[in-house]
Amino acid sequence: MTPGEEGGGAGAVAATDRPQAAEERDPEVRATDARRIAVFGGVYSNWRALEAVVEDARRRGADELYCLGDLGAFGPNPDRIPPRLIDADVRTIRGNYDDSISRGLDDCQCGYTDPRDNHFARLSYRYTFRNTSERWREWMGTLPEQRRIEMAGREVLMCHGSPRRMNEFLWESTSSTQFLDWMAREHGADVVLCTHTGIHWKRRLSGGGWFANVGCIGRPPNDGRTDVWYTLLSTEGDGGEEPTSASSPGEREAPAGGNGGRDRSTGDGGDAALEVEFVPVSYDHEALAEEMRREELPEEFVETILTGWWTTCLEVLPAKERRRGRH
């Protein structure tokens, strides 16, 4: 039995157990001399947020940008996302949504069982599929499932749901440190970055690295505000503008008298330590809401963009994360 099976980890509602093949799990490691990278997931067709995040990340000195997948769903006009990612030189991996769209599957592989959640998931998927051109469907199918980089002597693994499964939900409240340690060790990574749930959080690993869910930029993290969040991974002491940082949406403000909300992994072996920081970004959410209405997307989705509270797909939320929301 693995620690994950002991109940430490997933809190998962997985539609398909589709273990990734070894060659997908262990892509080549690309060494980078970047001192700061920006990582985000869950674009959900929110092209306005994407543009704002790219601009903000560049302004803060990000040398490289990464997207961890789920380009469509929820928002309007999905064909606007791939060209913007390519133009901004964002290194992108394939999420479950992109995988479904590229393969012409019947659903997004999120595994909702609640009839209301299923209804909205189906609406969203059909809209996205119908409005994604053949060209970009094919392109999504060419995206790698994971990426690995070596940054400041640390191996960083980027995946969508988890290192072992594209559609695994990893929540802060249901993922024990023991389980995350095991997952990182099993996959040979010092730092693991994932997305898929839409809520960002981070955990320091026993070996000094990090496990972080970078959250999503397509909608707010169910916190009653309209900002979206992305993640910066930086070498210790790297300059740049100080972002607003918190461990998760449940902890909005930086601790008083501390280090400005920064957490530092303690490097060993002489390598520079890495910092994980979450950055809020505002964008023209009202214009996005108008566009969603023009596309006749559900008013429940529009409400989330305008209020910051999730209204759908709530069944996958563990009790602790759900209590933070309004619905």
Ligand SMILES: [Fe+2]
């Ligand atoms: Fe996903």
